[in-house]
Amino acid sequence: MTLLATITVALLAGVIVAGVVALENLESSRARLVDEIDPGLIGAQTLTSALLNQETGVRGYLLTGDRRFLAPYPQGLAEQARAVGQLRDAGAQPGTVPGADLDAVLARAGEWQRLADRWTAPGAPPVGVAQVEQSKAYFDGVREVLDVQRAHYADARADARDGLDASASFLQWMLVVVAVLLIVLFGALYLGFRRAIARPLQKLASEVRAVTDDDLNREVSANGPRELVELGADVEDMRRRIVAELAELKRAQDELQRSNSDLEQFAYVASHDLQEPLRKVASFCQLLQRRYQGQLDERGDQYIDFAVDGARRMQALINDLLAFSRVGRKTGEMAEVDTAKLVGQAMRNVEAVVEETGATITHGELPVVHGETSLLTGVFQNLLSNALKFRGEDPPEVRIEAERDGDDWVFSVTDNGIGIEPEYADRIFAIFQRLHPKSAYPGTGIGLAMCRKIVEYHGGRIWLDTDPPAGHTRFRFTLPVHPGTSRAERTESESP
Structure with missing residues (x-):
């Protein structure tokens, strides 16, 4: 292909040189025609006209003897002088064909003009028919050389x-x-480009597409120009790094899954196995409290109260921990559920607190989602309980709304409670984390952690809105719009 391109370039250069020569010849022919031949032909026609005018004037005088007929003669002489100058300027110089023709015309015309000058001079004797015939004969010679001149110009x-x-x-x-x-x-350059660059580039692109289509074990290589080979090597290095990083990420993910599974198993076993001894402790403490209340001194009664309260709180913590560990382990049926009905059930579950606090709970139009009824009801109930628990001086006002954002429904629960500082936005979702002493607000501190686990189990996320309306607290969480995107269904689809 390179040889063909070289030969083509050489031929093209030769043709261009020939074209330049042809262009010069064309310009030379045009210049000769325009600058020499056409002006010379016009000059020859002018000279012929001038000589004919002279001959007309002389012949009229010779025939009539009236000098008035001589008027065209001097005019013709003047025109002849101008025509000769024009012919000389057009190239009729000595040594050339036009110059020789002009010299011949001037010579013949000079002979005739000398006779005419003698016959037409003032005081010259009258002429007869013989002189007229002689003048005609001489001028016929002039006509002959004029015809030769015109013929040469026409041929040129x-x-x-x-x-x-x-x-x-x-x-x-x-x-x-x-x-x-x-x-x-x-064409040669295009074929060479395709062979040297386009095809290797298409091959490299095909291999890169295969890698991006999850065929990460496919090696990427390239041939062709050095830059393309280097690009292929860079892509291969990147592929290997990605494979190594994905393998490390998979290992870390598996380790995290095992760790989470172990933690959940430990929480389940620990909470389940602790139930029986803790019930015994609580039962005997309550028995002591009922049987010996008032028989001990004040400090003894206080100790028994402390033991009973601690046992009850421990039972609550273990029950919450057990419920937390069961999320994702003991699951119910996933189905289409109307979140408006879930909110209604959650409101009935906290009805006593609503009446006690004079709270107002409202909600907008809520969607139908895919999930477990009991778990999602628990999310709304925990968020409502928090809104009612952490209230300010005014009666609680809680508003639940939902709006679609792409493939997610974004739910918001807004209240006019005491608020949460933005720096605690992550801490509040950790298990058993409290921002207030238990003496101020009852509870175990597991409610928001439970909400996060349930929401994530359904394929969503939950967070504290750090920029709510003034004087309000707002939690937001998402749930998928379409079924098949919750973690439970993904787990089921990935199971063998």
């Missing part, structure tokens, strides 16, 4: 036109040849 003009046409035709053919050679050259 025809030759120049032929040369001009030939040069133009040759130049046109050169343009055609140049066009053909350019097409061949571009």
Whole structure:
């Protein structure tokens, strides 16, 4: 392909040189025709007209003897002088054919003019028929050389036109040849480009697409120009790094899954196994409290109260921990559920607190989602309980709303409670984390952690809105719009 391109370029250069020569010939022919032949032909016609005017005037005088007929003669002489100058300027110089023709015309015309000057001079004797015939004979000789001059100019003009046409035709053919050679050259360059760059680049792109389509074990290589080979090597290095990082990420993910599974199993076993001894402790403490209340001193009664309260709180913590560990382990049926009905059930579950606090709970239009009824009800109930628990001086006002954002429903629970500082936005979702002492607000501190686990189990996320309306607290969480995107269903689909 390189040899073909080289030959084509060489031919193209030769054709261009030939075209330049043809263009110069064309310009030379045009200049000769325009600058010499056409002006010379016009000058010859002017000279012929001037001599004919002279002959007309002399013949009229010779025939009539009236000098008034001589008027065209001096005018013709003046025109002759101008015509000769024009012919000299057009190239009729000595040593050239036009120059020789002009000299011949002037010589013959000079002989006739000398006779005419003698016959027409003032005081010259009258002339007769013989002089008229003699004048005609001399002027016929002038006509002959004028005809020769015109013929030479006509032939020169025809030759120049032929040369001009030939040069133009040759130049046109050169343009055609140049066009053909350019097409061949571009074709060769295109084929060379495809072979040297396009095909290797397409191969590299195909291998890269295969890698991006999850065929990460496919090696990427490239041939062709050095830059393309280096690009292929860079892509291969990147693929290997990605494979290594994904393997490390998979290992860490598996380790995290095992760790979470172990923690959940430990929490379940610990909470389940602790139930029986803790019930015994609580039962005996309550028995002591009922049987010996008032029989011990004040400090003894206080100790028994502390033991009973601690046992109850421990039972609550273990029950909460057990419920927390069961999320994702003991699951109910996933189905289409109306979140408005879930909110209604959650409101009934906290009805006593609502009546006690004079709270107002409202909600907008809520969607139907895919999930477990009991778990999602627990999310709304925990958020409502927090809103009612952490209230300010005014009666609680809680508003539940939902709006669609792409493939998610975004729920918001807004209240006019005491608020949460933004720096605690992550801490509040950790298990058993409290921002207030248990003496101020009852509870185990597991409610929001439970909400996060349930929401994530359904394929969503939950967070504290750090920029709520003034004087309000707002929690937001998402649930998928379409079924099949919750973690439970993904787990089921991935199971063998």
